[in-house]
Amino acid sequence: MTRIAYVLDAFPAWSETFVLNELLEMQRRGLEPWVFALDEGEQGVSHPGVDEVLPRTAYLGPRAGGWTGLLEASGALLTRPGGWMRTERWARALGPPYPWLHRATAPVAKRLQALGISRIHVHFGGPALRWAVLMARESGIPLSATLHRYDLFSRPLPELRAVEEGVDFWVTVSDFNKRFMTERLGLRGEKIEVLPCGVDTQYFSPAARVEVRSGKILTVARLAEEKGLFYLVEAAHQLRTQGHDFEWIVLGGGPQKEAVEDAIRDRELQGRVKLVGPGNSADVRRHLRESRVFVLPSLSEGAPISYMEAMSVGVAVVGTDVQGVPELVLDGKTGFLVPPRSGRALAEKIGYLLENPGVADRLGSEGRRHAVSNLSLRVQGGKLAGMWQDSRSR
Template identity: 30%
Template sequence: MIPRRVAYVVNVFAKLSETFITDELASLRQPDEELRHEIVAGAGLAERTVYDSREFLPDLQEFRPELLHAHFATKPTATARALAAKLGVPFIFTAHRYDIYARPPEDFADRAAAAAAVVTVSEANVRYIVSTFGVPAAHIRLIPCGVDTERFRPPDQRRAEGGGPAEPPHIVCVARLKPFKNQQLLLEACARLQARGVQFRCVLVGDGPSRDELNRARARLGLQRVVELVGAAKQTEVLAWWRRAAVAVLTSNSEGMPVSLMEAAACGVPAVATAVGGVPELIEDGVTGFLTASGDADALAGALERLLCDPDLVARFGAAARRRVVEHFSLTRQVDRLLALWRSLVDEVER
């Protein structure tokens, strides 16, 4: 039986850099610290939101959830675990990236053992959780984040062609400006492309602590005319950038499963990305884009140049990327898998 009441526990909600949570839940309107959500058609999330931690337990006792689901293995999981014990219901958590590789809780294995199941978003994550924390593979469920492939889709061809002057092909990177995202590598690749006379424009969409450093590098490399840092963007703005893009790029040193590349693929945009974390599970090298070694600016520039200079290759890879994401990484597929897991856990409790 599909549970009718599930409470979500998150740390910060809703974040522009974590749209996978908002997409998983539905339409969201305002930020909060902890969220509960009843799976009822047409239910509004704003009226199912709890801000004050002192109200979590009494509100949940009134709500009577059948399951708690936390996102990230850190504070949200600790909170969900404590609440679930008091409510007498199971809890699960989804582990993404930083809570696995960068700042995992010291008692990750204990939290995993207490949970009814651990969800994670890539096969690479599964392997790491098993080898590093000793969590049995059978206790882990692989459910990649999904993208709304009806919303994120290629532009209408007639509208895309337009009537204005042609602009240079766009390289678009949608990512937080943080050290592990390593946009410095992208700037170095752009400097190589510019030196070779390749026509392009590169747009970095996102914000973060590396912004000043990247602006200095942009000036030092003489990229002011071809590289733009446009700041954080809402999903509607991100969609508009993907529809202008010729190539998506991600140069991270570490990843779980990057939703930004799913969005690009859904819009028919091929990608060039470093082969880290779950990225090789998303990009089929030489079919939907190109994979390069982490930290290799020459390889990155070469892969970008191949696409920037070959519109037919962009079209072929882009169509293949769209097919792949619709088949394997749609939001519908994610929700179906999640509901199946919830159903199995609730049925197990009822037995």
């Protein structure tokens, strides 16, 4: 069986169902994914399928090397001095923290070889990528990496161009991202593949026996600055002022929870906007099936899976015209896009859909067709597996 090692910053995570779904899809394809995570992630994550992956999950942590790593590094220096020294020189050229990480990754690289891992893949260009490039260099196993949003626009590694030598190819989730990677970060366009993460269109599907609640609005998002949640509160205030009857459910947790709760109280919207905390995939699907409109007021986005899940269930979406979103949400066909930082613009489109359920149904049906044809997890997983295969045959 072909074994793939996923190196991740944390696993499992409430907001990264796309990683779990990709792991499960590769498993369905007859591959055997193993996870090497730097952190144990969040407590209580209960997404369906996570228990299937945890038995093949190892946690590295900041002290994974320790004395064992030093001994492994010494052994590698004695048994294959040429290869070890080449990696060591590369690590020193990259600068801190790579020389230390080279020692820490020695036992991990040895374990990858013992497992017969044929490919290393990383999601996000953060700390896990630093570990992975050295694990790949030390073990001789090819490496690919998917870059998303914050790891490009907010906190890109300053040494991305330098580590590109150790990356077989990059994957990113939109053409906008690819242009940013080449024009702003200086990465090589010929090494970049564009592939949005997929959605399980069988699991996230409409349900004939579930009645849509005419005034229910749903947002699924991490409660963080880039999600624009204060504009959500402003849009809710506008909708109430205009006389709309609605209930707005927000699924998610994050650092801005208390600030958003304060904004809801300041606008006296406690009975209209409800922060219900993080939810698993079953919670998201249930709420989507009951909702008339899905809303994401983001200030920055790559290609968020929450849009894909909403369209796959057949819910009309209202989002912001930022970065890669127009490639995912087809304005006027699968939903509406408005300028970011405008609660008034959000309220206008949401109110229109609440008043015109026939339009919302039409947009939702088009969104479902678009998701099945272009964003299916099975299709996207097959494309990624094909990229791995093509890379081996080059």
